[in-house]
Structure formats: C-alpha cells, structure tokens
Amino acid sequence: MSSQHIAEAFLEGDLDAAVEDYMDHSVLTVSPEEDILEIMRVMEERNVGRVVVVDEGGRPAGIITRTDILRTFTRIYSAP
Numbered sequence: 001m002s003s004q005h006i007a008e009a010f011l012e013g014d015l016d017a018a019v020e021d022y023m024d025h026s027v028l029t030v031s032p033e034e035d036i037l038e039i040m041r042v043m044e045e046r047n048v049g050r051v052v053v054v055d056e057g058g059r060p061a062g063i064i065t066r067t068d069i070l071r072t073f074t075r076i077y078s079a080p
Contacts, residue, residue: 029054040069
C-alpha cells in the first residue's frame with residue numbers, strides 16, 4: 001500500500017477500509033542477486049518506485065526503492 005492508496009481511501013471517505021481494498025495485487029519482485037541496472041530499467045518501464053526483494057522460497061526479504069538506488073550511487077560516485 002502506498003501513500004497514493006491511502007490518499008485515495010481518504011478522499012473517498014473510506015477511513016475504515018481494509019488494506020486489501022486499496023493494496024497493489026501485482027507487486028514487482030526481484031531476487032537478491034538481480035542486476036541493479038536491470039531493476040532500474042524495469043522500475044522505469046513499469047513506473048514503480050519500489051520492488052520487493054524475495055528469497056529463494058519467494059518470501060519477502062526486503063524492499064528496494066528508487067531512493068535507495070540514488071543514495072547508493074551518490075555514495076559510490078562521491079567517494080574520493
């Protein structure tokens with residue numbers, strides 16, 4: 001569920017809504033070994049700001065966001 005989904009529920013006056021009524025049902029997932037440039041390409045292509053990282057069993061292991069990627073690149077390219 002994103003802030004956009006929460007705003008939608010608020011604007012509709014549906015403050016007692018269940019999360020499942022507003023959540024994304026088709027979430028983009030990647031493995032921890034996935035190439036970061038490929039993740040960035042897919043995020044741009046699908047216009048999403050985050051992907052769920054899943055382990056070998058398909059269980060959520062974390063989330064990577066556009067901001068995470070930008071921070072990492074900033075640290076890498078700002079290093080002396």
